[in-house]
Amino acid sequence: MKRYAVVVAGGGLVGTATALALARLGLATALLERRAAPLPEAAWDTRIYAINPGSQAFLEKLGAWQRLDAARLQAVYRMDVRGDAGGLLRLDSYESGVERLATILESARLQQALLDAAQAEPLLDVLCPAALAGVDWQPAPVLTLEDGSELQCELLVAADGADSPLRARAGIAASITPYRQLGVVANFACERPHRGTAFQWFLGESVLAWLPLPGRRMSMVWSAPEAPAEELLALDAAALAQRVQEAGGARLGSLELLTPAAGFPLRLIRPEKIFRPGFVLAGDAAHGVHPLAGQGVNLGFGDAEALAEVLAARGRAACGDPLLLARHARRRREPVAAMQSMTHGLYHLFAAQIPGAGALRNGGLSLMNQLGPVKSQLIHHALIS
Ligand SMILES: Cc1cc2nc3c(=O)[nH]c(=O)nc-3n(C[C@H](O)[C@H](O)[C@H](O)COP(=O)(O)OP(=O)(O)OC[C@H]3O[C@@H](n4cnc5c(N)ncnc54)[C@H](O)[C@@H]3O)c2cc1C
Structure with a gap:
């Protein structure tokens, strides 16, 4: 069985950025994505993002921004x-x-830049296509992939999107x-x-x-x-x-x-909590907001950066330590709630x-x-x- 400090499930923009940021801390990390992202095309991508300067600075630190045209x-x-x-x-x-x-x-170009940076990162294994088939939570997560292989980790990060199958599998209810x-x-x-x-x-x-x-x-x-x-x-x-x-x-x-x-x-998505021991939500799995402020992916990059900062200061604690994850959840509560209230309030x-x-x-x-x-x-x- 292969052992990692962290496994990130979901290789969208937020999952890839999270895996990259954690591997840069010196943590052995795996990124699981069930399907390869389409390659950028010459035509303009219909999926575009307004990246705020805070997210830009984070993407520069990850070496992804510099790869953009x-x-x-x-x-x-x-x-x-x-x-x-x-x-x-x-x-x-x-x-x-x-x-x-x-x-x-454009979304596809940022995805490609993040993936290129991830593939150049020695401590990060990018497993694609790879999908989770099951998780045994005790005492630390053991993941079974659809091809039957098994991975063990201290921390499983679910960055598997708004419908997050892993959120449900972890028994975390969400108001949608x-x-x-x-x-x-x-x-x-x-x-x-x-x-x-x-x-x-x-x-x-x-x-x-x-x-x-x-x-x-x-x-x-x-x-x-x-x-x-x-x-x-x-x-x-x-x-x-x-x-x-x-x-x-x-x-x-x-x-x-x-x-x-x-x-x-x-959809407005609010999970009852964003972590349990050895497990944390990130990106749209952790929060859905109305796109009227164009902030969804920026909030997700905020999750990635905050998690990396908390784990960088973990001392001897394991990455999935609930006290560490509670600290991370406290840091994210205010910016996420503020953005959800602002967009929801303006909408109404x-x-x-x-x-x-x-x-x-x-x-x-x-x-x-x-x-x-x-x-x-x-x-x-x-x-x-
Ligand atoms: C119309 C619209 C416009 C928007 N405009 C903006 C904007 O201008 N600015 C902005 O910041 N945000 C915007 N957003 C929000 C933004 O699109 C999302 O916040 C962002 O894409 C979320 O990224 P993510 O990585 O969390 O999730 P996703 O992009 O959903 O990625 C999840 C990944 O997990 C993978 N996955 C799922 N299950 C498994 C599994 N079991 N095993 C392995 N992999 C799995 C999926 O294949 C997918 O690649 C907009 C949203 C909408 C709907």
């Missing part, structure tokens, strides 16, 4: 957030004294609240330059975001109730471009669809159809826009930290 990265310098009745909040990196608010990149919405994503060529501006519109029950891509291109995330979202997905290329252009007041002139639209179900504030709610939410956005220190705080808490 700079020509496929786009800095976000400004963000225009508009309410459904004239409210406007404008966040600006220059005004707030930061170099950029975020960097937009579907927003009954789909996030519809697609990339467009645009007539006018975006100058590094991200746009977001709260349109009653839906939230439309345009994130800048290099050149005259942008990536859309339109979070909408299921029925209108399905309608968007059924439109042909020209009709979808026209609809998106109109919904955004033609801010970037006329649009042309570059990649077919895809839809993702949106803008979806509310009660009298007076419109004036309150639009007035609130415009008021925030007048308050320099509040805006700087918002940038530091929501986008950077």
